[in-house]
Amino acid sequence: MGIRSKIGGVKKENYRICYHVSIQGKEEQLKFLNLVGCYGKRGKLIPKLIRNIEKIKSNTNIDIIPKEVWHKIGKFKELFNLSWRRWAQQYQMAYCGSALFKHGVSRERIGKIISFMPSQELKDLSDSDIFWDEIESIIPLQVEEVYDATVPGVHNFLPNGIVAHNSLEQDADVVLFIYREDRYNPETSRKNIADLMIAKHRNGPVGKVGLYFNDQTVSFKNLEKQQEYQE
DSSP: OOOOOEEEEEOOTTSOOEEEEEOOSHHHHHHHHHHTOOOHHHHHTHHHHHHHHHTSOOOTTSSOBOTTHHHHHHHHHHHTTOOHHHHHHHHTSOOOGGGGGGSOBOHHHHHHHHHHSOOHHHHHHHHOOOOOOOOOOOOOOOOOOOOOOOBTTTBOBOGGGOOBOOOHHHHOSEEEEEEEGGGTOTTOSOTTEEEEEEEEETTSOOEEEEEEEETTTTEEEESOSSOOOOO
């Protein structure tokens, strides 16, 4: 249904976990009330809830396109022969120099920009159904089995609401990785040695071979003449 929500569990002694679905934000709550709703006494309150929520001013500090979008805006600005000062006039705002680029851009602001600087790429960003959020932390978990999945046509899919594209290894004829131990262990004796690991090969063997990495020229050279492949 496209309704953003959070699921949390509450555990009470001798009871099964009770799950709560929390819906925050004006637009998301209105979607829920209009599309899902509820029955009984609570259902009768929905029209009043909708009227009250519609009076609330939305929080514009969520779902913000990252500040890196200013690089794209800058390129399109040059196509229209606009200086940043002239651009600010078109946008009907005071010129503020580099302070403009320190923050992300809301969809509404992108829509205002393309009103005087048409761009299909910016329009796609403004109209997309992707919710932009910031990653606060990445916590390593234990090793688990994973599955390589793909969706015909578009290939990507949405696990837990996150856009994923996990069909590379499935569709590729050859998959290889480059590992440099000295990047992770400065005390290693294998300085400037890179391991080229062939993890998948439809028409040949897989294995590992060492290469010499020249960081001055950013190039690789043979480390040994005999390449031993490991099944």
